[in-house]
Amino acid sequence: MKKNAVVIVEMGLRDGLQNEKHVLDADTRVEFARRLITAGSKRLELGAFVSPKWVPQMAGTSEVVSKALALQKAGDLPKKMEFSVLVPNERGMMDAIESGVKEVAIFAACSESFSLKNINCSIDESFERFKPVMALAKKHKIKVRGYLSTCFGCPFEGKVPEARVVKLAERMNKLGVYEISIGDTIGVANVGQVESLFKKLKKVVPVKKLAAHFHDTRGQALANILEAYKVGVRVFDASLGGLGGCPYAPGAAGNVATEDVVYMFQGMGIKTGLDLQKLIDIYPWMTEKIQHTLPSKVGKVGILKPLGAVTPS
C-alpha cells in the first residue's frame, strides 16, 4: 500500500444487496461488479454462500463468482483483483472452493445476543465452526478475511465492552485471517468510541491488518472513518450508493457510501485508486435496478460543476 493511500473494500454486492428488499439476478450483479471494477475497485465481496431460504438476495452467488472469474480469465477484467465471498460455515466454504474464488470472509459477533439471533449459536460455537473452514482454506490456499460485528453496540444488549472486542480480535487474528474488519453493524458508533477502540486494537493486532466497517444509521460513518484514519487504519468497507439502507425499515441503514468516502479522501489528497466520477455514474443505474433512491449524497448530487461566472447586468 502506498504511504498516502487507503483501500476501499466494496461491500455493495454482499452487505449492500443482501439487505435490500428487491432481489437482483446474477447477471445484474455481475454487471454491477464490472462497473465498479471499471471505476477502479480492486477488492470486492461478490456475495455469500448462505442458504437462499434465509437470504434470497444472495442466491446465485456461485454464478456471480464464476462469471466474474470468466470475465477476468478472458481479459475483460483486470488480473489483479481480489474477489471474496462470505462463508458462514464448512458447507459455505465447500461452495466457495467449488466456485473457484480465492478469498473468503468469516464472521463472528461481539455480543452473545446478536450471535444467537443472527446465526443461532454462541460466540464460542461460532469460533468452533471456523476451525474446519480455516483448515480447508489452508489446504486450498484461500485467503481468509474476518469480520467482527456489533463492535460498538448491540441492538439487544446495548453497549459492547471494548475488552471483549479486543479479545475476540486477538482470537480471530490467531486463527490466521489476513485482515479483521471491525464492524459497526447497527451504525451506533461515535468518534470517541472509534478512537478509543482502535487504539486498543492496535496493541494486539497490527494496524495494517485492521479494517473499519461502518453503517451510516446515525450519519456518523464518515466522521468515524476520518477518526479511524487518524488512528492509523487504512482499509475501509463501503457500498456504492450506501446500498443496504432499506427506506422501508427505519433503523436499518446500509454501509457508508463509497462515493462519499472517496469524495472525502480525494479532498484530503489521499489516494483511493477509485475514479469518483465513474462511481457517481453508477449511482443512477443502481437506483433504477434497486427501484429506490439510495442514500449517498455525493451519488445524488455529484461533484460541483460550476455554471459559469455571473456579470453585472
Added chain:
Amino acid sequence: MKKNAVVIVEMGLRDGLQNEKHVLDADTRVEFARRLITAGSKRLELGAFVSPKWVPQMAGTSEVVSKALALQKAGDLPKKMEFSVLVPNERGMMDAIESGVKEVAIFAACSESFSLKNINCSIDESFERFKPVMALAKKHKIKVRGYLSTCFGCPFEGKVPEARVVKLAERMNKLGVYEISIGDTIGVANVGQVESLFKKLKKVVPVKKLAAHFHDTRGQALANILEAYKVGVRVFDASLGGLGGCPYAPGAAGNVATEDVVYMFQGMGIKTGLDLQKLIDIYPWMTEKIQHTLPSKVGKVGILKPLGAVTPS
C-alpha cells in the same frame, strides 16, 4: 467557554426555515424556539429582516422576536440567551433595532458571481452597506456576527481561492464583528479544504472568533466539523433536523443537523450544553409542521435503546 466544550448556534429558524418550501407562521416559529431552548439551545438566529416579497418564509420575524423577548421577560425562557437576526442592510438594521433584539448578523459572499446573484451587488458594495449597519449597532449596543458565504466553492465560479476568503475574513473582523462564521453555502467542502483554510484563517483572526457553517449537500458536514474542531474551531452552526434541505430540489441541502452534531460531540466527551434526547423529541413535531421528512439520521432513528438480552432457546 469551557475548555472541553463547543457552542452550537441554532440556524433552524433562519437558514433552515428560509430554505423550506412550506412557510411556518410566527407562532409555530416561537414554539420551535421554545422547544429548542428547552433542549438547551443558548444561541438562536430567530429570523431575518428581509423583504417578505423575496423571502416569504421570514415574514413575521419581528413578531417572532417580540414574542420570544416577551417570553424571556416573563421568565418563561432563560435570561441568559442570545437571540440574533439576519440583516442585509440599513433598512433591516432599523427593523432589528425596533424589534428589541440585541444581536444581528451581516453577510457577504466570497465570490462576485454569488454576491451578484444573491444580493445584486459586488463584494465591495456589500462591505459599503455594512458601514451604516455597524454605526447603528455601535450606537444601540447591538452585537454583530458576520457570515462569509461560499468560502469553499461557488455554484457559478467553482473553486474559491483561499487567499480571498482569508482577506475577506480579515476585512470583516476589522469592521468590529464579534464572530465570523465561515460558510460552505453549497455543501461542497471537504476535510482537506477545511484543514487548510482554517489554519490560514487562524493566522489573521483569533480562532475563538471563528465559527464553521456547513451544509450537508454531499454528506461531508460532520467530518468537516470534526476536522474544524481538530484545528481549534469551537463554534458550529447547525439546524435541527437538517432543516433547509428541500427534498424537491436536488442539489439544495440544509445545514448539518443539530442532533447529528450533538451525537458526535457527546460521544467524544465534549460538552454542547444540549440535551440530545430532547432534540430528538423535536424531530417528529417539526417533520409534521414542515410536512416532509427531515434529513437528520439521529433525529430519524434516535439513540440506541437496547431491546434486552437474548438467551438460547
